[in-house]
Amino acid sequence: NAGVTQTPKFRVLKTGQSMTLLCAQDMNHEYMYWYRQDPGMGLRLIHYSVGEGTTAKGEVPDGYNVSRLKKQNFLLGLESAAPSQTSVYFCASSATAKGTQYFGPGTRLTVL
Amino acid sequence: GESVGLHLPTLSVQEGDNSIINCAYSNSASDYFIWYKQESGKGPQFIIDIRSNMDKRQGQRVTVLLNKTVKHLSLQIAATQPGDSAVYFCAENTATAGNKLTFGGGTRVLVKP
Numbered sequence: 001n002a003g004v005t006q007t008p009k010f011r012v013l014k015t016g017q018s019m020t021l022l023c024a025q026d027m028n029h030e031y032m033y034w035y036r037q038d039p040g041m042g043l044r045l046i047h048y049s050v051g052e053g054t055t056a057k058g059e060v061p062d063g064y065n066v067s068r069l070k071k072q073n074f075l076l077g078l079e080s081a082a083p084s085q086t087s088v089y090f091c092a093s094s095a096t097a098k099g100t101q102y103f104g105p106g107t108r109l110t111v112l
Numbered sequence: 113g114e115s116v117g118l119h120l121p122t123l124s125v126q127e128g129d130n131s132i133i134n135c136a137y138s139n140s141a142s143d144y145f146i147w148y149k150q151e152s153g154k155g156p157q158f159i160i161d162i163r164s165n166m167d168k169r170q171g172q173r174v175t176v177l178l179n180k181t182v183k184h185l186s187l188q189i190a191a192t193q194p195g196d197s198a199v200y201f202c203a204e205n206t207a208t209a210g211n212k213l214t215f216g217g218g219t220r221v222l223v224k225p
Binding site: 043048090092098100102104 | 153154201216
């Protein structure tokens with residue numbers, strides 16, 4: 001059981017470039033989440049999904065898009081990266097809305 | 113590892129002593145609370161949770177206390193060990209906010225040998 005995995009672990013982008021972060025979970029969880037973590041600000045929810053084919057906006061959704069085509073995968077896209085999107089990105093999943101959220105190891109993204 | 117919380121409040125604890133980490137939450141309608149531990153370079157790891165119909169819950173070496181009157185949550189770690197050095201986050205879940213977690217800013221715990 002790998003739990004929650006994220007790829008890539010590190011990435012450096014130039015302003016305006018695009019990329020997709022992949023999150024995969026093997027726990028058959030319905031709920032999946034994308035957070036960003038910045039120094040001194042804790043984790044902030046970007047987007048989340050309550051099941052395959054559904055997505056919803058979180059606290060800081062601007063500049064990001066997501067897709068949940070398969071239950072086990074949740075993709076986070078940046079269409080035109082900006083330096084303000086330099087952060088550490090964490091994916092999480094949970095079985096229910098109030099279930100424990102299990103986090104992946106994170107992706108460190110730097111936008112120059 | 114990742115640079116998390118450069119300006120976090122820090123609790124320095126002597127190895128073997130008990131640690132108490134405090135958290136004030138914001139929403140009186142929150143009904144579920146969780147403590148997470150985050151080590152450098154890793155994702156947050158679940159420690160313990162508590163529902164609003166309880167005021168205390170114990171795990172292995174950890175105890176969470178909930179005071180709904182003053183909207184305060186605390187995590188107590190007994191006999192703190194070097195492996196407890198990490199950043200600790202509290203999170204609250206509110207049904208009226210779509211059951212999404214809202215995280216606090218975190219507290220860094222440094223265990224001195």
